[in-house]
Amino acid sequence: MKDVIEIFKELTNLNRCSGNYNDFINYIKEFANKYNYECLIDNYNNILCKKIDSKAILCIQNHYDIVCLIDNCIPKIIEENGFFKAENSTLGADNGIGCSYMLNLMSQDYDCEFLFTSDEEIGLIGANNLEHKLNAKYMLNIDSEEEGEICIGCAGGVDIFGKTFNKEIIKNSDNYELYEIKISNLPGGHSGVNIQENRPNAIKLFGKLVKENSGLLLDINAGERINSIPVNVKAIVAFKSYPKNFNEDFVCIEKIDTKSEHLTVWNSDITNFIYTFANGVRAYDENLNVVLDSINLAKITTNIDCIDIELSARSMDNENLETIKKETSALLETFGFEVTTAGKYPAWKPDVNEFTNEVLNIYKTYDSSASLEAIHAGLECAIFKDKFPHMKLASIGPNIFNPHSNKESVEINSIEKVYKIVKEIVDKFRP
Known part of the structure; x- marks a missing residue:
């Protein structure tokens, strides 16, 4: 045996x-x-x-x-x-x-x-x-x-998927320069059992960096699995000057030595959504010492003609889960995403x-x-x-x-x- x-x-x-x-x-x-x-x-x-x-x-x-x-x-x-x-x-x-x-x-x-x-x-x-x-x-x-x-x-849980095609070609009249952004070395973890620990979410860190430095998004691949707190981001972003106020322990920024008269960029609604989205614990029961409602911004992927985004919502109550799903779907649509859901379990x-x-x-x-x-x-x-x-x-x-x-x-x-x-x-x- x-x-x-x-x-x-x-x-x-x-x-x-x-x-x-x-x-x-x-x-x-x-x-x-x-x-x-x-x-x-x-x-x-x-x-x-x-x-x-x-x-x-x-x-x-x-x-x-x-x-x-x-x-x-x-x-x-x-x-x-x-x-x-x-x-x-x-x-x-x-x-x-x-x-x-x-x-x-x-x-x-x-x-x-x-x-x-x-x-x-x-x-x-x-x-x-x-x-x-x-x-x-x-x-x-x-x-x-x-x-x-x-x-x-x-x-219970449900997976929420957004897709947007909102990109455009703009003239680089403000002399934007290109930078490669890499975020890594975060602890990651399970998006359910670790969500209350406030572990840093790589995608949220990226959104803060880009939004607060007025960046333009050209390309992004972030996160690993829909049920994991994201650890990694790799992206190309245009800035007018070298970004400020970021954690050098996790974020690496390298200037790309190339100039372009025109830039193909994604609509700012994408980074605005990442920046403003209330990620993490939504409700907590102190008596039971358990998270009641949460949502994790898990993945973002650039494809040929679109950007895909994946989120995982959880709730101890089926009615609350349905509410989170509907509210998140409506919010994504407001920011220009087409939305589908899947993988729901009670x-x-x-x-x-x-x-x-x-x-x-x-x-x-x-x-x-x-x-x-x-x-x-x-x-x-x-x-x-x-x-x-x-x-x-x-x-x-x-x-x-x-x-x-x-x-x-x-x-x-x-x-x-x-x-x-x-x-x-x-x-x-x-x-």
């Missing part, structure tokens, strides 16, 4: 970037066959492993894709001071650890429904389109990222029941401070609760820090501790 750490290292060697399925599917097929499980794959690359004559009352679920800030990245694991990290990339502990727990349990012949979902990191696509039928009464998701917290509720209203109470009781034998919580991030549990209303759900996980960023790390002792808790829960809910 392979232990959890050994399995995690094997999974890390696979290409699990969102949109890449073959490596993981082939791995699971071979693994399931070895331990006598059915391996069912639907049209959205969701994988359900179960015994042929299964009587499972518990489904264990995790997504298998990871955020890759570089396409097709294979993380190189580094062990340091009791943590696993990766060399200049995301690690994929989110959610390679949960998948490793599941595979280890399969190797011990447990009768559960083991559900591995696809493309969670780019809009919960697999969960939203799940074609497998689940018969289990309970679901344990292992996609949470803080030891001691048992998640029983989460934010909020998961906190629910205390016999399953969550039993999970809490088991957890407290390992950690007396364990508690039931709700988080400001999208969990697939919300979709499964919507699809399977009879099901009782809870989500736990080991300590994972800075997911979706190059600083992602997972605590090794926490992996081992939470695995013991998971195993005891599975033993409790054996058929």
Whole structure:
């Protein structure tokens, strides 16, 4: 039997970037066959492993894709001071650890429904389109990222996309000079769980620099993923003089030694939107110590004839989420953008029941401070609760820090501790 750490290292060697399925599917097929499980794959690359004559009352679920800030990245694991990290990339502990727990349990012949979902990191696509039928009464998701917290509720979310074609050719009568602007070395992070920490947003820093120095935008590519706080910006901007008042720790400005009688520039509405947009936390509940509403300005990309902008909104309340979507869409339209939305998933209203109470009781034998919580991030549990209303759900996980960023790390002792808790829960809910 392979232990959890050994399995995690094997999974890390696979290409699990969102949109890449073959490596993981082939791995699971071979693994399931070895331990006598059915391996069912639907049209959205969701994988359900179960015994042929299964009587499972518990489904264990995790997504298998990871955020890759570089396409097709294979993380190189580094062990340091009791943590696993990766060399200049995301690690994929989110959610390679949960998948490793599941595979280890399969190797011990447990009768559960083991559900591995696809493309969670780019809009919960697999969960939203799940074609497998689940018969289990309970679901344990292992996609949470803080030891001691048992998640029983989460934010809903929606992705908002803007597109503008507003560019023009102007005569350079004011002797503008061209500069390349690079912003980097920001902490980044998850646009849900880290949004309340006021981590700097590279796109907002760029908007402030350009607006307050009366710049003209010629080209921009900024941000990495729609669910990440943006780290990088690379842009070409015209200024009348060298810009002032910017943070040299993060911003690099280099003059481009070329002159032009005419400039092709994007309408100032774009930088005005970036500058004025209220990014980050919109509402916070001090009593629950949780963000209620937020929105993240995540990406901006220059194409041949347009600029695309991507934002991710979250709310613990479905009505509030709809309001943020409508208000942001209207604001974008005011600034000249054509707007579409996608990837909406519901909020998961906190629910205390016999399953969550039993999970809490088991957890407290390992950690007396364990508690039931709700988080400001999208969990697939919300979709499964919507699809399977009879099901009782809870989500736990080991300590994972800075997911979706190059600083992602997972605590090794926490992996081992939470695995013991998971195993005891599975033993409790054996058929």
